[in-house]
Amino acid sequence: MTFGDKLGAVFDRSGHLCVGIDPHAWILDQWGLEDSAEGAREFGLRVVEAAWNRAGILKPQVSFFERHGSAGYAALERVIAEARAAGILVIADAKRGDIGSTQQAYGEAWLRPGSPLESDAVTLSPYLGLGSLQSSLELAEAAGKGVFVLAATSNPEAAGLQTARVAETERTVAASMLAGVAQWNGSRKDQSERRFGSVGVVLGATLELAKFGININEEPVGPAVPVLAPGFGHQGAEVSETRRLFGALTPGVIVSESRGLLSAGRDGIADAIARRAEEVEAKRG
Numbered sequence: 001m002t003f004g005d006k007l008g009a010v011f012d013r014s015g016h017l018c019v020g021i022d023p024h025a026w027i028l029d030q031w032g033l034e035d036s037a038e039g040a041r042e043f044g045l046r047v048v049e050a051a052w053n054r055a056g057i058l059k060p061q062v063s064f065f066e067r068h069g070s071a072g073y074a075a076l077e078r079v080i081a082e083a084r085a086a087g088i089l090v091i092a093d094a095k096r097g098d099i100g101s102t103q104q105a106y107g108e109a110w111l112r113p114g115s116p117l118e119s120d121a122v123t124l125s126p127y128l129g130l131g132s133l134q135s136s137l138e139l140a141e142a143a144g145k146g147v148f149v150l151a152a153t154s155n156p157e158a159a160g161l162q163t164a165r166v167a168e169t170e171r172t173v174a175a176s177m178l179a180g181v182a183q184w185n186g187s188r189k190d191q192s193e194r195r196f197g198s199v200g201v202v203l204g205a206t207l208e209l210a211k212f213g214i215n216i217n218e219e220p221v222g223p224a225v226p227v228l229a230p231g232f233g234h235q236g237a238e239v240s241e242t243r244r245l246f247g248a249l250t251p252g253v254i255v256s257e258s259r260g261l262l263s264a265g266r267d268g269i270a271d272a273i274a275r276r277a278e279e280v281e282a283k284r285g
């Protein structure tokens with residue numbers, strides 16, 4: 001089964017909500033947990049438990065575990081393993097990207113079956129060129145995994161870079177990533193029968209995508225490109241705006257939210273996830 005097929009099945013079964021696992025120091029404190037690897041592990045496991053049967057996708061933010069060093073990585077391994085064992089799709093938000101030969105090792109870390117950090121998908125940065133990620137796209141395909149390539153990120157500082165024009169095509173950097181990913185998905189075998197490709201993009205829900213040169217009204221040719229869309233909740237985007245923001249891309253949108261849900265606290269998190277999951281399905285459009 002490809003990652004695109006798995007994602008489609010999760011959408012049908014559990015909806016489009018993705019819960020971020022971001023153990024900020026202040027959230028750990030609010031949850032009565034220590035700002036340590038142990039606190040991050042406990043927090044992550046509680047979020048997994050709260051998401052079970054309420055949301056189908058989790059997105060651990062790797063940096064918040066990495067800040068605790070090797071113990072933080074051990075905590076992350078456990079959280080990822082528990083989530084996947086519970087049948088929840090895990091997107092590791094690692095934002096890795098390097099020259100091809102090094103990128104291969106990043107791909108193996110997050111996508112190789114049996115790797116300690118094995119996830120279902122990983123976020124990758126194409127700052128060294130989309131082509132530098134090729135080995136990870138190939139590994140993802142061979143292992144039934146997914147990749148989300150940063151295209152138009154939700155932070156305001158990114159616009160200058162991501163709206164710049166690429167010399168050969170005159171497309172913006174953001175539109176160029178979306179086109180490159182769509183092309184990759186469309187060139188895979190059996191893609192004409194697939195609903196979703198296995199490689200997606202990150203498009204912030206805080207953005208007007210037209211300003212990034214992305215035409216949201218263009219109907220996709222071939223499998224739909226999955227869109228990991230952070231920016232809901234704390235960063236201000238509203239679930240009811242999903243259709244207006246993403247247009248024809250909406251069927252592949254993963255509505256991602258971290259602080260907005262996590263700040264419900266350890267006693268409120270399960271209800272907060274359940275309510276948001278319902279809202280996403282009712283208002284996504």
Ligand SMILES: O=c1ccn([C@@H]2O[C@H](COP(=O)(O)O)[C@@H](O)[C@H]2O)c(=O)[nH]1
Pocket residue numbers: 020022061093152153154155202203204230231232233234235256257258259260
């Ligand atoms: O463009 C991007 C890419 C990734 N992120 C990550 O998503 C979450 C958002 O957290 P909230 O608390 O819901 O704001 C966080 O892990 C970011 O690193 C993003 O925000 N924007």
